[in-house]
Amino acid sequence: MKTFTPKPDDLTHEWYVVDATDVVLGRLATQVALLLRGKNKPTYAPHADSGNHVIVINAAKVALTGNKLDKVLYSHSGRPGGLRRDKYADLLERKPERIITAAVRGMLPKNRLAKVQLNRLHVFAGEEHPHTPQKPQVFEIAQVSQQAK
Template sequence: MKTFTPKPADLSHDWYVVDASDVVLGRLAAQVATLLRGKNKPTFAPHADSGNHVIVINASKVALTGNKDGKVLYAHSGRPGGLRRDSYGELMQHNPERIITTAVKGMLPKNKLAKVQLTRLHVYAGEDHKHQSQQPTEFKITQVSQQAK
């Protein structure tokens, strides 16, 4: 029996909505990375781009465990003196999308395919998103934060 290799005609990019309310950041990022890579499909191949579009809503309500409010997220612009430090506490108020995007990016493979798959991630701080016309399927994460209970 030959090994199945997906061809470009076999690849489809489905749309999923994930609600981040009271979900631990690491668990959310792991599930979203799996959807972005397409590992939930039986036709998954690591070299083929069979990933899905993922919409994450309520990013401002994601649960951070431990003492992560003081943890610092670094970014560099590439210019001299361009190092930027933002604590998770500040980012949760001003730009919670960046926290989720960075966590998901760290769980994707480090190759050219990951950059393409990360463009299919759409993160929104609130409940509203502009992708209603794609008719996304709701993806439920069952394990929520213990602190939320």
């Protein structure tokens, strides 16, 4: 039996929309990373860029468990003195997109392909998104937060 290696003509990039309302951050990040890498396709290969575009809506309504509201998200600009410290509670109000993007970035492999795959992630704090002409498929995450019930 021969090993299947996808050719560039075999690779397609579908669009999916994921609703983050009352979904735990870690569960959301793992499912989104799975879609970004293309592991839901039978033509998946780790070295090939077979990932999908993923739109995450309602990022401001994501569920954080435990003491994550007190947790700090660090980022560095690369310049001297460029270290930023932002609490998740502040980010959830101001820029919830950064929380989801950082969580998904941690789930992706640490290589050159991860940057290409992360560019296909589109996160929006509200319900609306400008990608309706692409006709994204709805991807349902069944398990929601226990606190939301």
